[in-house]
Amino acid sequence: MTTNDPQGSAIRSSRTPVAIAAFFVVVIILMTIALFNAPTMGGPRVMATASTYLAEVRRTALPFLGAVALLSIVLGLVAARTIYREWPHPRRRHNLIMGYLFLSPYLLITLTFTVGVVLFAFYISFNNYDIFTPPEWTGLDNYAKAFRGFTNPAEKDFLQSLHNVLWYSLIVVPTQTALAILLAVLLNARIRFKQLFRTIFYAPSVTSSVVITLIFMWFYLKTGYINFFIAKSLGIFGLSWENINWLGDPRGLIQLIVEAFGGRIPSAQWYLRGPSIAWMAIMFQNIFTTAPTFMIMFLAALQDINPTLYEAASIDGANAWQQFRKITLPLLRPIILLVVVLGTIGTLQVFDQVYLATSGGPLGTSLTPVYIVFREALGILGPINMGYASALAFILALLIFFFTFLQRRFIERGTELY
Numbered sequence: 001m002t003t004n005d006p007q008g009s010a011i012r013s014s015r016t017p018v019a020i021a022a023f024f025v026v027v028i029i030l031m032t033i034a035l036f037n038a039p040t041m042g043g044p045r046v047m048a049t050a051s052t053y054l055a056e057v058r059r060t061a062l063p064f065l066g067a068v069a070l071l072s073i074v075l076g077l078v079a080a081r082t083i084y085r086e087w088p089h090p091r092r093r094h095n096l097i098m099g100y101l102f103l104s105p106y107l108l109i110t111l112t113f114t115v116g117v118v119l120f121a122f123y124i125s126f127n128n129y130d131i132f133t134p135p136e137w138t139g140l141d142n143y144a145k146a147f148r149g150f151t152n153p154a155e156k157d158f159l160q161s162l163h164n165v166l167w168y169s170l171i172v173v174p175t176q177t178a179l180a181i182l183l184a185v186l187l188n189a190r191i192r193f194k195q196l197f198r199t200i201f202y203a204p205s206v207t208s209s210v211v212i213t214l215i216f217m218w219f220y221l222k223t224g225y226i227n228f229f230i231a232k233s234l235g236i237f238g239l240s241w242e243n244i245n246w247l248g249d250p251r252g253l254i255q256l257i258v259e260a261f262g263g264r265i266p267s268a269q270w271y272l273r274g275p276s277i278a279w280m281a282i283m284f285q286n287i288f289t290t291a292p293t294f295m296i297m298f299l300a301a302l303q304d305i306n307p308t309l310y311e312a313a314s315i316d317g318a319n320a321w322q323q324f325r326k327i328t329l330p331l332l333r334p335i336i337l338l339v340v341v342l343g344t345i346g347t348l349q350v351f352d353q354v355y356l357a358t359s360g361g362p363l364g365t366s367l368t369p370v371y372i373v374f375r376e377a378l379g380i381l382g383p384i385n386m387g388y389a390s391a392l393a394f395i396l397a398l399l400i401f402f403f404t405f406l407q408r409r410f411i412e413r414g415t416e417l418y
Contacts, residue, residue, distance in 0.1 A: 015087035023080040027072045030111070034068035037116035039124050039135050060134040064123045071119075125390035130383055142391035153268065158392060160270065161367040162399075165348050167275040168368075169403075172283050173343040176291040180339065181332070183291065184298035185324070198299075205292040213356045216285045220246035220357075249277035250362040276365035282353050290346065294339045301335040302328070337411040344403050348396065369396045 038061035040053070057065070086092045100107075125142055127135035149156030187198050204212060219226050222245045231241040252273030255265050265272050275283070305328065313323045329336075351370040354360060360367040360375075369392055375381060377389035 015084050018087055019080040019084040022083045023076040026076040026079045027069075029108075030072035030075065031065070031069060033112050033116045034065055034072075034119070036112065037120040038064055039120060039127070039129060041132055041134060063137075064120070067123065068119060121390040121393065124387050125394055127387045128385070129387045130379075131386060132384075135387070138387065142388045143395065145388060146392055146395055156270075157364060157367060158369065158372055160364050161369045161372055163271055164275070164279060164366060165350065165368050167279065168283060168286075168350060169344050169347040171275065171280075172286055172290075172347050173340060176287045176294060176343060177336065177339050179287065179291040180294035181298050181336075183295040184302055185328070187295070188299055188302045201295060202292045204289045207289070209289070209352045210356060212285065212289050213353050216281075217247065217357055220281055244277065246281040247278050247357050248362050250365045252276050252365070253280065270363075276362070278358055278362055279366045282350075282357060282366060285353060286347070286350065290343070294343070297335055297339060298332060301332055305331050333411065337407065340411060341404050341407050344407065345400055348400050348403070369393075 035057060038057045040056045040060050082096070086096050124135055126137060126139055128138050128142075129135040145155070146158045149159035183201055187194060187201070191197075218224055221227075222243045224246075226246065227241070227243040231243070234241045252265075252270075252275060254272060254274030258265055309327050310323055313327060318326065349370050350368050351374065354366050354368050354371050355374070358366040360371055373389045373392050373396070376385045376392070378384065
């Protein structure tokens with residue numbers, strides 16, 4: 001014997017038009033967002049009215065809109081399929097509707113100002129685009145241009161910037177991580193004025209990066225406090241000191257060591273000279289301002305460790321170093337992974353200190369990929385080249401993803417035990 005449920009039958013029969021409506025809603029929303037992010041010529045003439053803007057979109061951005069249309073259709077079909085599957089189940093239907101209603105403000109903002117912009121940047125990375133003229137399709141030329149420094153030394157800027165940030169990461173990330181752990185362990189101990197020291201150590205991290213950079217620029221002057229302090233300190237022992245222009249000296253660390261033994265590294269082999277004095281000066285500033293932030297993370301993790309573990313280790317005869325090596329460090333591995341990943345991402349994206357202190361000099365020894373993206377996108381040294389800047393940004397994103405994957409692979413292994 002079968003029973004008929006008119007309400008259930010009505011719901012099941014309505015899921016097809018609802019799924020079709022969901023498909024069109026998704027497509028319309030995504031195409032509207034694409035329309036706002038379409039690569040067009042700038043200027044008041046284009047932006048004067050909606051009709052002039054739409055005419056410009058039809059003239060210059062149809063390939064971009066076509067690509068987004070295909071993506072919109074795929075996502076619309078996924079949404080329609082989900083609606084079609086979930087609609088007959090009252091509870092799941094209610095959760096689906098309420099969930100996306102609550103998410104809709106965030107989704108609209110993210111799609112408009114993040115996803116739409118990323119799609120725009122990805123599209124123009126295959127074009128020659130200066131904002132004021134229509135995009136000109138160039139294929140992979142912008143990506144190939146980034147690596148022409150291998151064959152043409154005159155176009156080595158991007159390769160040199162990668163060389164610089166790799167040195168930056170290799171020196172800054174381990175140093176600031178180790179320093180942050182040391183400060184956290186010291187401030188987790190039973191010492192007097194613990195809160196005062198925590199405040200003092202953390203103060204550089206809450207200070208504006210611009211302010212900190214300007215202060216260090218004064219310190220690094222040839223007549224600044226660092227040269228003055230070193231000269232006075234050496235003068236106590238009867239030694240002299242020649243003032244150094246810390247932010248203007250292009251000599252590399254390895255170059256200085258080789259020259260100390262009478263050797264020489266030619267300028268054509270700049271990649272063998274190591275980080276310059278100017279670059280190491282910026283490294284020191286970054287360590288000074290970033291280590292306290294990571295110190296707070298390690299301090300929170302240390303306070304989460306069960307004290308009975310240390311008590312048991314003490315009873316077994318373990319000294320302080322053994323307790324740190326066998327208990328503290330293993331239990332800090334998840335936080336170490338977080339700090340190393342965040343530190344690597346930050347060092348590969350360094351910009352503000354370079355922009356304020358050196359502008360990529362001297363001799364390109366403090367160039368960074370983000371600074372080159374900024375320079376090319378705004379035409380600081382020549383015509384605006386948004387396409388090339390976008391290509392460099394995506395290459396940098398791939399490098400960050402690659403290094404993050406490696407770090408997760410080798411550091412995260414075994415953290416699930418803790």
